Amino acid sequence: MSARREAPGNFDGVARAYRWLEYMTFARALERCRFAFIPALADRRKALIFGDGDGRFTSRLTAAAPGLSADCVDASARMLELLRERAPRARTHLADARDFSPPGAGYDLVATHFFLDCLTTEEVAALAERLNPSLSAQAVWVVSEFSIASGFWAMPSAALVRALYLAFRILTGLRTTRLPDHGAALRAAGWRLSDERRLLGGMLRAEFWRRAA
Numbered sequence: 579m580s581a582r583r584e585a586p587g588n589f590d591g592v593a594r595a596y597r598w599l600e601y602m603t604f605a606r607a608l609e610r611c612r613f614a615f616i617p618a619l620a621d622r623r624k625a626l627i628f629g630d631g632d633g634r635f636t637s638r639l640t641a642a643a644p645g646l647s648a649d650c651v652d653a654s655a656r657m658l659e660l661l662r663e664r665a666p667r668a669r670t671h672l673a674d675a676r677d678f679s680p681p682g683a684g685y686d687l688v689a690t691h692f693f694l695d696c697l698t699t700e701e702v703a704a705l706a707e708r709l710n711p712s713l714s715a716q717a718v719w720v721v722s723e724f725s726i727a728s729g730f731w732a733m734p735s736a737a738l739v740r741a742l743y744l745a746f747r748i749l750t751g752l753r754t755t756r757l758p759d760h761g762a763a764l765r766a767a768g769w770r771l772s773d774e775r776r777l778l779g780g781m782l783r784a785e786f787w788r789r790a791a
Contacts (some may be wrong), residue, residue, distance in 0.1 A: 586653040586674050587696060587752030589631070595599060595657035597632055607777055609634065611722040612691045614775045614784035616642050619720070622687040625649070627668075628769040629693030633661030636668050639689070647689075676701055680712035688713070688787050691722040700752050706767035711765065719787040724757060727780035735781040752764075 592599065598607055612635045616689045625648040630636050636650055648668040652658050671678065676697070688709060694702050706743060724742070727735040739757060746752040761771065764787055773786035 583676070584753040585751070586676075587746060587750035589654040589750050590653075590656040591662055592749050593632065593654060596657075597634070604778075607782060608692065608722070609774070611777055611782045611784045613638055614721050614722075615683050615773070615786050618786065619643060619687060622718075624682075625684045625687040625689060626680060626685050626712075627651070627689045629696070630661060630689070630691060631657050633657075633668070634744060635689060635691055636661055637664040639641050640665050649681065651675055652747075656669075668759035675705060682711065683712045684714050685709075685712055686714045686717045688717065688719040690719070692724070693758045694721065695723055695757055696752060696754055697758055698754065699755075699760070699763050702758050702760045703763035703766055706764055706769065713789070715789060717789055718772075719764065721760065721764075721783075721785040721787065722784055723760065723785070724778075725780055725783045726757070731779035731781060735779070738781060 616638055620643050622643050625639065625645055625646055627636055627648055627650045629652055630650055633710055636648055640646055640648060649671060650658070650661055650668045651671045652661070653672070653674050657674055658672060661668065665707055692694070697705070724739055725735065726732060726739065743752070743755050768790050769787045770790045771785060772788045775784040776782065
């Protein structure tokens with residue numbers, strides 16, 4: 579018998595307030611993390627974007643890469659409405675990423691910003707393996723995530739992550755309680771970390787991954 583899979587969190591109720599809750603908690607730090615590699619993405623032509631919420635990354639990306647087409651996937655219908663308002667060129671898909679299969683091939687960009695933390699390590703690995711056949715050999719994957727920092731910031735960052743998971747369990751019903759080891763999952767699926775930026779003492783990480791040769 580297969581293990582019961584938890585339903586994704588329901589972010590519809592926090593969609594309108596999400597940006598302001600983020601600004602109140604982190605100011606613009608999460609935005610700086612999301613946007614860190616946009617200058618390196620101007621030559622991308624076809625993107626898969628998971629869980630972009632209200633669409634701030636998609637809007638900035640499509641402005642920087644006018645020739646890019648984007649497929650955006652989210653389990654929240656309300657978040658997708660906000661995304662379409664900000665990025666009307668994007669195609670949207672109301673779906674659980676754990677079940678989603680890309681509608682085409684030749685994607686050269688995957689973007690997951692503060693999204694993989696809603697999955698387990700095994701679910702991240704399964705997602706990467708499922709996407710690989712639809713990606714070009716030159717594809718890149720940009721990731722923004724929370725992280726447990728080292729040194730002085732270790733305890734504060736661990737407390738912050740616990741508090742965030744608790745808050746999102748209350749607000750959205752999200753059942754995930756710990757950060758996945760998304761790095762191990764991506765490496766196992768044939769990706770290598772090419773560049774990384776750290777913010778807030780390492781509590782936030784922006785990562786740029788390439789397909790391994």
